[in-house]
Amino acid sequence: MKAIAEVQIIPIGAGVSVRKEVMRAHEVLEESGLNITLHANGSNLEGDLGEVMATVQRAIETLHAEGVVRLSSHIKIGTRTDKVPTMAGKLFK
Amino acid sequence: MKAIAEVQIIPIGAGVSVRKEVMRAHEVLEESGLNITLHANGSNLEGDLGEVMATVQRAIETLHAEGVVRLSSHIKIGTRTDKVPTMAGKLFK
Amino acid sequence: MKAIAEVQIIPIGAGVSVRKEVMRAHEVLEESGLNITLHANGSNLEGDLGEVMATVQRAIETLHAEGVVRLSSHIKIGTRTDKVPTMAGKLFK
Amino acid sequence: MKAIAEVQIIPIGAGVSVRKEVMRAHEVLEESGLNITLHANGSNLEGDLGEVMATVQRAIETLHAEGVVRLSSHIKIGTRTDKVPTMAGKLFK
Numbered sequence: 001m002k003a004i005a006e007v008q009i010i011p012i013g014a015g016v017s018v019r020k021e022v023m024r025a026h027e028v029l030e031e032s033g034l035n036i037t038l039h040a041n042g043s044n045l046e047g048d049l050g051e052v053m054a055t056v057q058r059a060i061e062t063l064h065a066e067g068v069v070r071l072s073s074h075i076k077i078g079t080r081t082d083k084v085p086t087m088a089g090k091l092f093k
Numbered sequence: 094m095k096a097i098a099e100v101q102i103i104p105i106g107a108g109v110s111v112r113k114e115v116m117r118a119h120e121v122l123e124e125s126g127l128n129i130t131l132h133a134n135g136s137n138l139e140g141d142l143g144e145v146m147a148t149v150q151r152a153i154e155t156l157h158a159e160g161v162v163r164l165s166s167h168i169k170i171g172t173r174t175d176k177v178p179t180m181a182g183k184l185f186k
Numbered sequence: 187m188k189a190i191a192e193v194q195i196i197p198i199g200a201g202v203s204v205r206k207e208v209m210r211a212h213e214v215l216e217e218s219g220l221n222i223t224l225h226a227n228g229s230n231l232e233g234d235l236g237e238v239m240a241t242v243q244r245a246i247e248t249l250h251a252e253g254v255v256r257l258s259s260h261i262k263i264g265t266r267t268d269k270v271p272t273m274a275g276k277l278f279k
Numbered sequence: 280m281k282a283i284a285e286v287q288i289i290p291i292g293a294g295v296s297v298r299k300e301v302m303r304a305h306e307v308l309e310e311s312g313l314n315i316t317l318h319a320n321g322s323n324l325e326g327d328l329g330e331v332m333a334t335v336q337r338a339i340e341t342l343h344a345e346g347v348v349r350l351s352s353h354i355k356i357g358t359r360t361d362k363v364p365t366m367a368g369k370l371f372k
Contacts, residue, residue, distance in 0.1 A: 008169070016256050039137060049336060069361050071359070075353070078352075109349050170259040
């Protein structure tokens with residue numbers, strides 16, 4: 001099942017600037033090979049639901065393994081059975 | 094105080110396709126004059142915190158006034174006092 | 187218009203423990219007089235949509251005024267025109 | 280790694296009342312054996328990160344398999360490496 005998702009991973013206690021951690025999370029997401037688009041409030045992902053879940057989990061675990069103590073992760077997942085959704089199809093203008 | 098925000102307004106019970114309602118919500122957001130960017134999981138907004146809140150409320154009220162019975166709205170708001178954030182500044186690549 | 191909402195206000199750069207800031211945010215929410223319930227992932231609010239929006243904004247502004255540099259706030263708002271929703275009515279067990 | 284999570288699964292196009300689908304999703308979450316608490320804006324989950332992700336995925340897939348055409352799922356995940364978080368520990372009053 002295909003999913004259109006968004007993930008925003010927020011480091012808590014890593015300082016006011018979190019650019020390094022956000023870049024690293026985005027890098028791990030891109031290593032998945034899924035279609036990923038970065039925007040001002042997260043990264044959008046397009047792919048198989050199971051792969052999206054695994055990719056998000058891997059990003060969280062990678063940041064922790066690399067020393068980030070606390071994370072607050074926010075995920076949106078859109079799924080439907082009547083047609084195969086695409087990120088492009090959701091942008092009407 | 095400046096805010097970088099995201100809003101996704103989801104019509105419940107308006108049918109499986111919600112493109113019409115999503116377009117209308119985005120239109121109301123744009124009428125605010127705030128800097129707005131549509132993406133696959135919502136609209137990003139950049140502007141004064143109070144104006145962002147009022148704009149989101151107006152979008153919700155407009156959809157209801159035009160007949161949508163039920164909405165689930167999801168909002169993210171980023172604020173900081175050490176510098177003035179911009180959506181462009183959050184896109185590092 | 188009545189709303190059932192949730193707000194989670196996350197301090198970024200205030201250290202790994204954010205209990206003090208989370209308690210303060212909840213305190214400001216309660217000062218609103220709205221029906222508020224704290225849970226493990228945020229505070230639920232029940233009240234007029236405009237008051238809910240103003241209360242969330244006041245909580246954000248208060249934390250910043252008291253020294254928190256950066257916040258990431260996550261809000262859910264449920265609204266409907268066919269009946270007056272209540273938090274109690276959403277708990278079926 | 281332990282996670283404190285929240286999931287809200289919203290059926291789109293299944294009618295204005297979504298109580299049946301929300302109850303079914305909560306039932307599937309509970310079948311996981313994880314510690315689950317229902318509240319007005321979702322269900323809180325406490326358990327191993329991988330199990331939390333698998334449980335959320337199973338709830339989404341079950342609703343679709345049982346006929347719900349479209350879902351919008353909203354997930355929060357809190358993780359930390361300095362101590363084992365509990366939902367009870369996040370309720371300070």
